[in-house]
Amino acid sequence: VESTSERRRRIPKAADLLADRLRQRILAENLPAGTFLLSEPELVSQLGFSRATVRQALSLLEADGLVYAKRGPNGGIMVSRPDPLHLSRSLALQFTLSDATLEDLFVLRKMNEPRAAAIVAETASARSRDEILACATDECDLDGHVRFHGLIAEACDNVLLRTLLGALHEVVGWHSADEHLDARDLENTTRIHRTIATAIAEGRASVAERAMLQHLELFEEHLARQGRLKQPILPPARWADPEASAPRRESLGSNGQVPLEGPSGNNS
Numbered sequence: 001v002e003s004t005s006e007r008r009r010r011i012p013k014a015a016d017l018l019a020d021r022l023r024q025r026i027l028a029e030n031l032p033a034g035t036f037l038l039s040e041p042e043l044v045s046q047l048g049f050s051r052a053t054v055r056q057a058l059s060l061l062e063a064d065g066l067v068y069a070k071r072g073p074n075g076g077i078m079v080s081r082p083d084p085l086h087l088s089r090s091l092a093l094q095f096t097l098s099d100a101t102l103e104d105l106f107v108l109r110k111m112n113e114p115r116a117a118a119i120v121a122e123t124a125s126a127r128s129r130d131e132i133l134a135c136a137t138d139e140c141d142l143d144g145h146v147r148f149h150g151l152i153a154e155a156c157d158n159v160l161l162r163t164l165l166g167a168l169h170e171v172v173g174w175h176s177a178d179e180h181l182d183a184r185d186l187e188n189t190t191r192i193h194r195t196i197a198t199a200i201a202e203g204r205a206s207v208a209e210r211a212m213l214q215h216l217e218l219f220e221e222h223l224a225r226q227g228r229l230k231q232p233i234l235p236p237a238r239w240a241d242p243e244a245s246a247p248r249r250e251s252l253g254s255n256g257q258v259p260l261e262g263p264s265g266n267n268s
């Protein structure tokens, strides 16, 4: 299977050069989204590149999410901004399709989610705190438990952490159906989620941080007892499931975004 970087290596050098030049201009001049660049024919005539080269360069920039080709009479090549949701989604695919194990996933989660809970306790809006608390109080099923972590990711006032946690949240949602939680596990999860949510609501960052770490450690122990830590995050068979279009939990949240398609959450 050809990777994106291999595909890129095959692209004629002229297209790379032109793409680099346009990318530099967009970034250096900090061109706002919606700014029109030269049109395709203008790029051809003014810069002396062939039509094929211009097209390839623009498709490279489009893959970066930096330009968007607007069709129609008032169309043209417009500057855009990469969508963090798409980045989270590609990271999630990368994490899942690599050889990463559940143990690897928990290393990353333990490094990031406790800190995120602390940041949310320090900086989140009253509305986000309420949402997190309501989720921990009302939604005690598996979907609610996954959503709880998504709400914390969404409320985190650090765009790098938010993007990474968005990806982790996708991955967690995908593998959660395999977790075999019984009623007691769900009850324990509910209890610790409430502790975290209450600490966040009260602005107690270090309590939220410690409770989140403890929660993830307990969960990791749960997977260890099942002998699952060395297993892949998601069994490849789940990607091939013909029922993969089964209803999915809400994606990153309450912002009205269309849920991202993922592998089947129904492994029964």
Ligand SMILES: [Zn+2]
Binding pocket: 145, 148, 149, 189, 193, 215
């Ligand atoms: Zn949890």
